[in-house]
Amino acid sequence: MKKTFMILMVLIFGRRVHAQEISPSIKTGKSIFSGKQSNRDFSRKGDWYVHWGWNFSWYDKSDITFQGPGYNFTLKDVKAADRPSKLSLDYINPMELTTPQFDFRFGYFFKDNYSISLGWDHMKYVMQVPQKVVVNGYIDPVVSNPGIVTGKYAGVYHNQELEVQPEMLTFEHTDGLNYVSAELERYDDIWIAKNKKQMLTMETGVGAGFVIPRSDVRFFGVGENNFWNFAGYGLSLKAGLKFNVTRKLYFQNVTKAGFIDMDKIHTTGRNSIDGAKQTIRFLENYTAIGFQF
Secondary structure, three states: OHHHHHHHHHHHHHHHHHHHHOOOOOOOOEOOOOOOEOOOOOOOOOOEEEEEEEEEEEEOOEEEEEEEOOEEEEEEEEOEEOOOOOOOHHHOOHHHOOOOOEEEEEEEEEEOOEEEEEEEEEEEEEEOOOEEEEEEEEEOOEEOOOOEEOHHHOEEEEEEEEEEOOOOEEEEEEEEEEEEEEEEEEEEEEEEOOOOOOEEEEEEEEEEEEEOOOEEEEEOOEEEEOOOOOOEEEEEEEEEEEEEOOOOEEEEEEEEEEEEEEEEEOOOOOOOOOEEEEEEEEEEEEEEEEEEO
16 A cells, blocks of 8 residues: 555656646747747846947948038048958957947847847948049138138039048048947847757847047148047947857857938037038948857
């Protein structure tokens, strides 16, 4: 009788433990690649993450308008490029981490496959000089206050071609074109290793934020590397791949397309009277290393 009782207890509690082990208590998000819940044995919900990386960026042609006492003109279809640092110890030197073009972001998973984040995209924008552009507007012989002599560039322009030389203008956002944004991200599992540690995930997202450039401008020889200022806003979309080496450590590569509108760009340093405005369409690619905790 005692032996029979022991056998019954083992069967009852054994089944109960087994049922608990296979109970689907962990809720994971569905992936667009399978249409089913992930077969991960953990959920990201409640986790935080942080990553740091470096970027390259490309810019569409842009119109730049300069306004102040004695001038109001627009340079149309201006060409520009980024300025990545040469490969050096600056990329790993803690004292020089903000010198190269970099990306920093931290976020929180409010669902298994959704997160919200804040980040800083430190891009660099350099107008190519010399270059030929179309100009519309006017430039007086003496502009700004104290007066700046404009020489051969003085005149009234009606969509005329002009070659911009360094004596007229140099125009850069090299410290930098700083896009500080909040983003909403979604994650879809593509592949998960049998050990549930290595995995490949697609990340997509939308973002919006402020643009805080440090504009280095010389306008007819007058200007400075201006202090950072809130110059406008930006909007962006992104998509990329994230590879987890472990559940915590990951690498990712992301491409971001965006639009920046700045109407308070500092130029000569006489910020109450001189300034510029510009819209920029950009494409950015960054590679980052991150940690989830």
